[in-house]
Amino acid sequence: MIKLKTQINDMALSLETGRLAKQSNGAILASLGETVVLVTAVTSGKTREGIDYLPLMVDYQERFYGSGRIPGNYFRREIGRPSEKETLTSRLIDRPLRPRFPKGYALDTQIIATVLSEDAEVDPDVVAITAASAALCVSDIPFDGPIAGVRVGRVDGGFIVNPTRTQLSNSDLNIIVAGTRNTIIMVEGWSAVLSEQEVLDAIFFGQESLKPLLDLQDELIEKSGKPKITVPEPDVDIDFTKKVREIAEEKLLAAIQIPFKVERNEGIRRLKAEVWEALAEEYPGREQEISDCMKILEKDLMRNLIIKEKRRIDGRTFEEVRPISCSVGELPRTHGSAVFTRGETQVLAVATLGSSEDEQRIESPGGQQYKHFMLHYNFTPYSVGEVRPLRGPARRDIGHGVLAERALAGVIPPADDFSYTIRIVADVLESNGSSSMATVCGGSLAMMDAGIPIRDMVAGVAMGLIKENDDIIILSDILGDEDHMGDMDFKVAGTEEGIAALQMDIKISGISRDILGKALMQARDARRFILSKMKEVIDHPRKDLSQYAPKIITLNINPDKIRDLIGPGGKNIRAIIAETGVKIDVNDSGEVNIFSSSAEAAEDAIKRIKALTKEPEIGEIYVGTVKKIMDFGAFVEIMPGTDGLVHISQLENRHVKNVKDVVAEGDEVRVKVIGIDQQGRIKLSRRAAMNDE
Incomplete structure (x- = not known):
């Protein structure tokens, strides 16, 4: 067994091999803080004939026991399809590894990363990238490593490598960088609309931070690396x-x-x-x-x-963006809709508003989370003229949807200011390159059409690269063929002011700072051009929501009255919802949000809520029920759960010797509120109510 350590952001990172999973070709137990990930690399040893792709499978899985939890499903075990986080992390690990396999390698190969322990402050994803590289490096599988991955955050203007989740909550960027000592292989993340220079500095801060991880892997290879399988050169006639x-x-x-x-x-x-x-x-x-x-x-x-x-296959210049057309309000019964077309890529985006009950609940080993903004991307078979069965979203669909979601998330109004749950669905109607960035554009337009008060308009563009020796050409708005036959797919989304999200994959060994910087600046020009075309159609959110969108009416009640509104076992609130058709959300501060497409139903619900939660006011007269008789007076319930005392002296205009001579338990009586003391106790008078008749 060999175990090596280094320091990252004041935490010990260790890589261990030779103790666990010894029948795999290579296995690494990696830890950072209290996060522990086991990554294995296995090859079948059999060459796949007649394929023109790398047969690599990468699977990332999180065990609930890693955070001391039991799954909440019926079977109480991890079952079914991977979670969104697992799918995204599988792709995150795959993408920087894939370009480092030798050309012509055709052995079935599988990488499995399993989270065995999860520190609440340490995300396992970047640990798994480095561990996957290390597993391949110590194995006999041909791999041009090592590579490593880190996350970069920025707090108070200072960059942090592998920030904790607490630090990340205060960071204005979250970028994952994977690469070697001299080149960048993969970038993915978001920023709070920062400039191209700030993002570039963050990326290369991350690249510099890879060196201790690469040194650790080099030492591991020296001490335990196996001889590599020879990949035969393909026969060429x-x-x-x-x-x-x-x-x-x-x-x-x-x-x-x-x-x-x-x-x-x-x-x-x-x-x-x-x-x-x-x-x-x-x-x-x-x-x-x-x-x-x-x-x-x-x-x-x-x-x-x-x-x-110096010509592209469709005749454009290197910096030229394809013709753009946009339209909004395409679908009359939806809350907001748009069609965005760029060349032969076309996306229909639809925005739908819902209540807090429509938030997405996510169960993970780290606990339950809720999302009030969602974007779902659907890549249809007809968009590329194919016939295939409709199934659930593929890994690519999930990845593209989350990238577009991250690009738009930064302009979504805070939930405190806009209480709706927002869902965007993007259906790709035609595809010839960069449908995910068209989704960003269409989603931005659809939200403006829906009247969602987004802070700014967002657009995205995919950049390409052709590199042959010293010849370097960067292409704006790449076609599908330019993606497939080029060396880079670099998606950049943002506003006129800066970058909101980005994702870069390459097919060559890596790219330099100069190339990346030039690509970012060329993407900025393309993005601004696209935004100018979008703003010709709609340049600010509509003033009013769609007539078909649910209306939100907010009431504030005394927090002590929440239990009266909800009722025993939820009886009261369920009755209001069932009888009026509205949705009701109540928070602990006493804020009540009523969601309804019908003004009449909302008004009916408001009356019912006020009746259940009304606060007694001095001078108000109520018809109440006598609940209890005492020698000194009677307790009368004037509202559900609210009663007050009618003192014996306040029962009649005459002297009363015995309370029971005037009222009995169960009697309905008119009473007037004549006082409320500092403890909230209510003083009632039957005599004053009689005098007011």
Whole structure:
């Protein structure tokens, strides 16, 4: 067993190998504070034939026992699909690892990260990134490591590496950075609309902070690393490849420059069939190889077109954004809707308002949390002309939705100022690159259409990169083909003033500060252009909510009256909800929010609530019920749960010797409030009420 330690943000981080999960190819037990993560790396040892992708699976799972809790479901165990947090963290671990595998590696490989103990102050996600790299590094699986990951926060203007959750709650940015000693591989996070320079400084502060983690892994490799499996070079039939090129190159160059996606894909499909027909007799049964050769050729031609001829396949300049069109108020019965179209990417976004009862409840090992703003992204099969069954959201859908949600979360009004739960649904109607950023744009427009008082308009754009030796080209608003055949997908969302959220993935070994800085500045120009087009349609939230949105009426009651409103076992409040059709939310301070689409129903509910919670006022006359007879007077209930004393001297205009001569328990009597003492005890008078008749 080998265990090594270093310090991160005044906490000990340790990596241990050789004691647990020894039948895996590589296993690391990583800890930071009291957070402990076990990460294993396993390969099947079998090569997957005929694939053009890396067969890597990454799964992150949190155990409830890690925070001393038992799952709240019927079975009391972790079951079903991964939580949103688990899905997002699986993607977070996967993305910086994937570019570091050797080209042509085709062995089924699985990384499993299991949270065994969770410190309330330490998020396991960045621990798992570093541990996954370490597990691959000590294994015999080919991997160009080490890499490491850290989180960067900023409190009072100072950057913090791996901030605690308490520190993060006061931070104006939350960015995860993964990379090597000299390059950045992956970035993801949000900021409170900070400038490009501030975000860039944060990213490279994070990159500098990786060094102790990389040193630790280098020492671990030296002490326990295994010899790596040899990855055979793929066999290349040079003559066959040459013939495919001779037949296809000129026509393929013309085909990839067809400006429209559907026609372009159809032209390439027809050309593949033509090449296959030409070579079928000489090379029978090699249709897949023809397709593979043409994919490589297509990539080479597209990249050469950009680097050598300075042209993109759709004819745009490097900085040019595709044509944009926007519309709002598309759907009459919804609370707010928008269609955002950029080139051949189109998103329908719909905003819906609800009550606090509609908040999303999230159960996790760390406890229950509630979200009053949600964004759900749906990537439809017809958006790319495909036929496939409709299932639940895929990992990609969840990841894209959360990225767009983070971009918009910073402009959502606080719950104290706007008591609605907000849900945005984004349906991708067409896709040719950057549908997640189109979702940001559409969501912003839909919320303005709904009358939600967002603080600013937000837009997003995806940036690309083509890098060949010293040739470096940054592309604004990339197409799907530019994403697939390029070297970077860098999504940046924000307002005119700065960045709200960003996510970067690359397919090369890493990028420098200069490239990243230039990409951020070029993204700013593109974002501002997109915002200008959006503002031509709507430039501020509508003054009024939709007539179909629930109206919120807020009452304030004495906190001592909450129990009267709720009633025994919730009887009173459930009756009001059932009989009026409204939704009611009561907080501990006595604030009562009534949600209803009908003004009449809301008014009815208000009357009922006031009747149950009304405070007695001096001078008011009530018809009450005698609850108890005493020698010195009678206790009369004037409102549910509220009674006062009618002293014997206040029963009649004459002298009364015996209370029972005037009233009996259960009698209804008119009484007047004549006083309330400092303890809240109510003094009543039947005599004064009789005199006022």
